[in-house]
Amino acid sequence: GQQLNQSPQSMFIQEGEDVSMNCTSSSIFNTWLWYKQDPGEGPVLLIALYKAGELTSNGRLTAQFGITRKDSFLNISASIPSDVGIYFCAGQGTRTSYDKVIFGPGTSLSVIP
């Protein structure tokens, strides 16, 4: 079945540092999504990418949809303590379902003040 891989699995960084995380897939998706989940809460959408090669920013966050449509990266600049959480990439839209979303395993981010 379709699988997503995220790297790194976890990160410990100093406040103010930049962060980069990646997501790769064995399948092509129509849309790539990045979500952040805080403990005990549902995921919150950070960035949605709709076109191969698309580069999109949301404040300190920047994400790109890979040309092959099988990968994406998320960068966070000048990290702050509230960036702590689990970051999930997700692929949406396959040959069989335009709605189905497949989640990656997540990257856990810890920010040291």
Next chain:
Amino acid sequence: GAVVSQHPSWVICKSGTSVKIECRSLDFQATTMFWYRQFPKQSLMLMATSNEGSKATYEQGVEKDKFLINHASLTLSTLTVTSAHPEDSSFYICSARITGGAGQPQHFGDGTRLSIL
């Protein structure tokens, strides 16, 4: 905008009890809603796709008689865990897609933590 509300946010009950979880889209209509299950330190696993006015589509390995889904209106889907047992304890999260927004991102509720004693 695009707020999804889940209720209850947490529930503790005895083994054998049936538990109903509600998922509401507060400021938009959602023809399609989705139910996920998440174990500690793991990712979200899609359980089923809920379609207003029709039967839900369940993912492989999910028992439809165990996890009953009803989507009676454009703003409400319910998940009932029937005769719950300790192994059903998990974090259940719903999401909704704006009607007419094919391919648009799903918006998630805050989840329901279910603990079966």
